[in-house]
Amino acid sequence: MIKKNDLFEAEITAMTAEGSGICRADGMAVFVPGTAVGDRCVVRVVKVLKKYAFGRLEELLTPSPDRTTPDCPIAGPCGGCVYRHITYEAELKIKTQRVRDALERIGGFENIPMEPILGAPSRTRYRNKCQLPIGLSKNGEMQMGFYAVNSHRIIDTHTCLLQPEVFDRAAEAFRAWQKLSGESIYDEAAHSGVLRHLYMRCGEKSGEVLVCIVANGAKLHGEDLLVKMLREAVPEITGIVLNINRERTNVVLGRELRTLWGKPTIRDTLCRLEFEISPHAFYQVNRTQAEALYNKAAEYAGLTGAETLLDLYCGTGTIGLSMASRAKKLIGSEIIPSAVENARKNAAHNHVTNAEFLCGDAKDAARILYERGERPDVIVIDPPRKGCDAAVITTIAAMRPMRVVYVSCDPATLARDLKQFTAEDYNIEAVTPVDMFPCTAHVETVCQLVLRKPAVHINIDVDVEELVQDKRGTATYGQIKDYVLEHSGLKVSSLYIAQVKQKYGIIERENYNKTKSENVKQPQCPPEKEKAITEALKHFGMI
Incomplete structure (x- = not known):
């Protein structure tokens, strides 16, 4: 039996959902980050549990054909980019197989109608949103970057290849301002100090940039100097805001905002619609791939202009609004009141007149439609990572839409939910993985479900x-x-x-x-x- 600090040679034969390579030692699976399928390597055991173990790559003996040289110096310690050491072609194969494995093993499906994964045009600089935690280093200086894997230890970062270069310039200007102003750094344990996070958003199409400083207080030392230094370093900037978060919490944003300069929102265009984005508003972080995903969802919806479309878990309405012009009527349902209000504003801003948004869950939407004598022809669902509750699927099936389009951010919960949908009289007609977040372990999936048709020939007793x-x-x-x-x-x-x-x-x-x-x-x-x-x-x- 293997034990901690043992060294052994092995070949990586598979990958976990989190992007670690899998090998075996003494019949036990060992998970090794930073490896690739086909690697022959020396592994050091770092932790042993009852049925599996964790290892560290000690020496690479024979590299996998899929390997490439990582272009980020902190990809390993940061842990965000689990696939930056392999080719993009290999990454897409892994993500496709992950979706297929989940549907087969968890859902029990065979002969899955899988379409090719929608890969991204670029693996770098695609994120339009960045949240950098701020802390103190051992020598008492400010550090800012990303949390190391499974910890709250900050990896000091001066650039991230997933984020636009404009964020790097803003972050460096912020660092320089902190040194000049001497503004204090927040301490989680003591709940003291001011600076908690630097939060940035940009519009890929508009080019607008918003910088938000999250603080344990309502005022900063040297606010005018901060505005001056940020505007000089980032001419594209359109707004600088202070977010006040005095709570003992891991939630990044507080409820209160104060504008230091410019406007507190940015604009961007998605699927020919313009959205106004505040620090609190949800917006897809990879706009280009979001368009690819929404277009595939619209294809699966099969709208002709005569249908009533119900968008469950609609959030700020982006998916439903992107399809509204192809439907007779759009009804969105979301349980968060602020998101519903944003969805209504987005509809009005884009002159979408055939949409309404309800505040409630799937049962609330079903009840309202039932009372009004309406029935959705197509339902789009984009649930959180935990997937749909069984009662939600039962409610959807009771409404008998001809098609259901399921947008998923987790293959495992998707497979579980599709199993119930097929038991509720729906067939899986098409499945497409979408790589929304290149280099990371995440993969999205769009699935088309179609109501089984009743028999064409029916035997009846004629009266x-x-x-x-x-x-x-x-x-x-x-x-x-x-x-x-x-x-x-x-x-x-x-x-x-x-x-x-x-x-x-x-x-x-x-x-x-x-x-x-x-x-x-x-x-x-x-x-x-x-x-x-x-x-x-x-x-x-x-x-």
């Missing part, structure tokens, strides 16, 4: 008396029930159909569904079901 009652049009009770279920998601009884037919003068047999006891009162058809049955009667030409 001659029903067929001769009215010459305007005919339909059996079974056909009416099927139509109502398909178009409104409601199940109706023969009694309710009879009541509506009687209301419109379509004569029923006197003894149809009549109770044996004269004292028993028959239930009356609810208004929403009466409306659905009426639509069915119109469809079949009976009224």
